[in-house]
Amino acid sequence: MVPTQERSYRALTVDTVRSAVEQLQYFEDVEQLQVSEIGDGNLNYVFLLEEPATGKSLIVKQALPYAKVVGESWPLTLDRAKIEYQSLQKAAEVVPNLVPVVYHHDMEMAYTVMEDLSSHEILRSALINGNQYPNLGKDIGTYTAQTLFHTSDFYLHPFTKKALVKDFLNPELCKITEDLVFTDPFFDHDTNEISDEIRPFVTQFWQDEELKREAAKLKLQFLTEAEALLHGDLHSGSIFVTANSTKVIDPEFAFVGPIGFDLGSFLANLLLNYLSQEAHMKEKADLQVFRDFLSDTWKQTWETFATQFLELCKTKGHFTFSSIKGVAEEFVDKVWRDTLGFAGCEMVRRTIGLAQVADLNTIEDAPVQIDLKQKALTSGAALIKNRNEIKGINAFLSWIQEL
Ligand SMILES: Nc1ncnc2c1ncn2[C@@H]1O[C@H](COP(=O)(O)OP(=O)(O)O)[C@@H](O)[C@H]1O
Ligand SMILES: CSC[C@H]1O[C@H](OP(=O)(O)O)[C@H](O)[C@@H]1O
Numbered sequence: 001m002v003p004t005q006e007r008s009y010r011a012l013t014v015d016t017v018r019s020a021v022e023q024l025q026y027f028e029d030v031e032q033l034q035v036s037e038i039g040d041g042n043l044n045y046v047f048l049l050e051e052p053a054t055g056k057s058l059i060v061k062q063a064l065p066y067a068k069v070v071g072e073s074w075p076l077t078l079d080r081a082k083i084e085y086q087s088l089q090k091a092a093e094v095v096p097n098l099v100p101v102v103y104h105h106d107m108e109m110a111y112t113v114m115e116d117l118s119s120h121e122i123l124r125s126a127l128i129n130g131n132q133y134p135n136l137g138k139d140i141g142t143y144t145a146q147t148l149f150h151t152s153d154f155y156l157h158p159f160t161k162k163a164l165v166k167d168f169l170n171p172e173l174c175k176i177t178e179d180l181v182f183t184d185p186f187f188d189h190d191t192n193e194i195s196d197e198i199r200p201f202v203t204q205f206w207q208d209e210e211l212k213r214e215a216a217k218l219k220l221q222f223l224t225e226a227e228a229l230l231h232g233d234l235h236s237g238s239i240f241v242t243a244n245s246t247k248v249i250d251p252e253f254a255f256v257g258p259i260g261f262d263l264g265s266f267l268a269n270l271l272l273n274y275l276s277q278e279a280h281m282k283e284k285a286d287l288q289v290f291r292d293f294l295s296d297t298w299k300q301t302w303e304t305f306a307t308q309f310l311e312l313c314k315t316k317g318h319f320t321f322s323s324i325k326g327v328a329e330e331f332v333d334k335v336w337r338d339t340l341g342f343a344g345c346e347m348v349r350r351t352i353g354l355a356q357v358a359d360l361n362t363i364e365d366a367p368v369q370i371d372l373k374q375k376a377l378t379s380g381a382a383l384i385k386n387r388n389e390i391k392g393i394n395a396f397l398s399w400i401q402e403l
Contacts (some may be wrong), residue, residue: 008108008109009065009078009108009109009110010109011045011062011064012045012047012060012062012109012111014035014036014037014047015035017035017047017049017060018030018031018033018035018049020047020060020062020104020106020109020111020113021033021049021058021060021104021113023104024058024103024104024113026056026058026103027049027051027054027056027058028051028053028054029051029053032051032052032053033049033050033051034049034050034051034052035047035048035049035050036048039061039068041068041237041250042067042068042069042355043063043064043067043068043069043076043080043252044061044062044063044064044068044081044252045061045062045064045068046059046060046061047059047060047061047062048116048118050116057116057118058103058113058114058115058116059100059113059114059115059116059117060111060112060113061081061084061111061112061114062081062109062110062111063076063078063080063081063110063111063252064076065077065078069354069355076172076173077172077173078110079170079172080110080170080172080173080252080253081105081107081110081111081112081252082105082107082110083168083170083173083251083252083254083255084112084250084251084252084254085102085105085112086167086168086254087168087229087231087251087252087254088100088102088112088114088251089102090147090151090229091143091147091248091251093150094146094147094150095142095143095146095147097245098139098142098143098246098247098248099247099248099249100114100115100117100247100249101114101115102114102115103115117240117247117249119242120240120241120242120245120247121240121241121242122236122237122239122240122241123136123236123237123239123240123241124235124236124237124269124273124357124358124359125358126241127236127270127273127294127359128273128276128280128358128359128362130277130280130281130286130290132290132293133241133243133246133297135244135246136239136241136246136297136300136301137296137297137298137299137300137301137304138300138301138304139246140234140239140246140248140266140301140304141300141301141302141303141304141305141308142304142308143246143248144234144259144262144263144266144301144305145304145305145306145307145308145309145312146308146312147228147229147231148227148228148229148230148259148262148309149228149308149309149312149313149316150312151164151228151229151256152227152228152259153227153319154312154313154317154318154319154322154328154331155312155316155317155318155319156318157318161256164229164256165226165256168229168254168255168256169255170232170253170254170255173232173252173253173255174222174232174253174255174257176253177222177232177233177253178219178222178223179191180349180353180354180355181222181345181346181349181353182215182218182219182222182345183219184349184353184354185345185348185349185351185352185353186206186211186212186215186348187206188203188206191353191354192352192353192354193352193353193354193356194352195370197366197370198352198370198373198374201370201374201377202352202377205377205381208381210385211381211384211385214341214384214385214387215345215384217341218338218341218342218345218384221258221338222257222258222261222342225257225258226256226257227256227257227258227259228256228257228259229254229255229256230253230254230255230256230257230258230259230261230262231248231251231253231254231262231265232251232252232253232254232255232257232261232262233250233251233252233253233265234248234262234263234265234266235265235266235268235269235346235350235357236266236269236270236273237250238250238251239266258338258342259335259338260334260335260336260337260338260339260340260341260342261338261342263301263302263305263335263339263342263343264338264339264340264341264342264343264344264345264346265342265343265346266301267298267301267339267340267343268342268343268344268345268346268347268350268380269346269350269357269359270294270297270298271343271347271376271379271400271403272347272350272351272357272359272360272376273294273359274291274294274295274400274403275359275360275372275375275376275379275403276359276360276363276372277290277291277294278368278372279363279365279368279369279372280359280363295397295400298396299393299397302336302339302393303393306332306336309328309332309335310328310329310332313328314328336392337387337388338387340383340386340387340390340396341383341384341387343380343383344379344380344381344382344383344384344385344387345380345384346380347376347377347379347380347383348376348377348380348381348384350376351373351376351377351380352373352377360372360373360376375403379403382399
């Protein structure tokens with residue numbers, strides 16, 4: 001039997017995608033649209049539709065019934081398009097300036113029509129090129145504090161919260177994260193991508209029992225702790241930037257999970273860039289300035305998150321115990337420890353697992369690339385194992401200096 005959701009599904013092409021925007025009456029003449037497929041992610045098609053006469057443009061993002069990066073041999077639910085659409089809508093309720101405007105969603109065809117953000121640049125490439133964004137930390141701190149608080153038990157009625165958990169179960173995409181982030185990179189699994197040169201180091205890395213024990217605890221937290229509606233994949237490929245604008249995209253991995261996972265994903269990708277700059281930045285003085293910007297971005301992210309989250313608990317919190325001194329503060333301390341641990345897992349996964357990062361993989365000098373990958377693994381493992389000892393942002397900033 002064909003699943004209900006796939007009854008009238010067809011994959012769009014550059015020739016048929018105009019039909020997705022026709023009824024919006026946004027363009028003057030859809031026949032005149034210039035269309036290109038610009039998706040560079042692992043899972044979906046992304047079409048850019050431009051009308052030269054008016055200068056207007058839109059994005060149509062469509063899920064395929066399989067994971068694009070692997071092909072039809074890896075079937076994947078179309079439900080992820082609905083999850084992404086609903087998650088963008090929820091974020092727009094609290095941080096409309098930090099997400100793209102969504103114009104339309106078609107559930108059966110699994111596509112969403114949204115604002116074209118081509119005037120922005122994807123953060124990952126922008127960082128690799130050494131560009132600085134002074135508002136980035138404040139914006140991501142605000143995004144995380146607002147989206148996570150307003151979907152947590154500190155804010156929601158228990159019935160609403162449980163309905164949210166049910167609406168965003170997202171089991172297939174969670175399973176991808178459970179495998180690719182929390183399991184496969186800690187074992188000799190065939191999804192990993194490990195060159196012959198680095199394999200001896202990784203083989204040693206896999207001998208670390210303490211690391212595996214701590215990674216297991218973090219995986220169990222990811223599986224069981226329904227703290228708030230997460231973005232679920234907040235890496236630097238999911239953030240668009242300009243000098244004065246930040247937009248978070250691609251929340252198809254959204255589900256109700258541990259808050260530190262979003263913050264940890266962001267932190268890990270800053271750290272991977274921090275390490276990789278040793279190869280990308282030729283001048284030592286520039287390297288230090290850029291690394292200071294990355295450290296400062298993380299400091300602002302964390303401080304903005306913690307300050308806003310605590311303030312929201314105080315002013316808008318519905319959780320009976322919020323007013324008891326220390327309750328919200330201790331929760332934020334727990335989020336800090338989780339953030340470091342989850343960041344460690346994301347660093348390990350983006351270094352040797354499936355879906356690695358250009359920050360490291362575009363380093364052309366092979367011995368330098370291997371050395372930096374080893375550093376990324378060692379730093380990730382240190383975060384996983386020492387997450388309870390690095391107490392607070394200042395201790396963390398000192399830890400970074402020693403990388
Ligand atoms: N709203 C948008 N405006 C402009 N380009 C976009 C937009 N959304 C996605 N893209 C482009 O498509 C790429 C893949 O999008 P993404 O949502 O990350 O897809 P996937 O889910 O496949 O990872 C982005 O890196 C970006 O280049
Ligand atoms: C087989 S999915 C691998 C990987 O891809 C996702 O990233 P994106 O959608 O941003 O390309 C996610 O990080 C998954 O873990």
